[in-house]
Amino acid sequence: MLTREEKEKIIKKYQLHETDTGSTPVQIALLTEEIKRLILHLKRHPKDFHSKRGLLKMVAKRRKFLNQLKKESPRKYNQILEKLGLKKGKT
Numbered sequence: 001m002l003t004r005e006e007k008e009k010i011i012k013k014y015q016l017h018e019t020d021t022g023s024t025p026v027q028i029a030l031l032t033e034e035i036k037r038l039i040l041h042l043k044r045h046p047k048d049f050h051s052k053r054g055l056l057k058m059v060a061k062r063r064k065f066l067n068q069l070k071k072e073s074p075r076k077y078n079q080i081l082e083k084l085g086l087k088k089g090k091t
Contacts, residue, residue, distance in 0.1 A: 024069045031062040
């Protein structure tokens with residue numbers, strides 16, 4: 001779980017304008033950070049199947065946001081992939 005300060009830091013880095021807290025790039029960045037933390041948790045606790053299910057749900061949610069961003073603005077989609085170090089999907 002991200003702390004308030006960590007969330008604010010990520011939001012400031014990816015926001016589109018000063019009052020933006022929930023745009024697609026911001027949500028993708030927040031989900032990516034949560035996914036990274038959960039992966040580390042699962043490496044230490046490989047039998048934690050409840051967390052694994054949560055991880056899969058987060059990955060699916062991020063994929064939906066990425067697909068939405070790709071349709072709206074391919075330029076922003078490529079920028080966010082590059083910033084976060086994600087690979088391009090097959091879609």
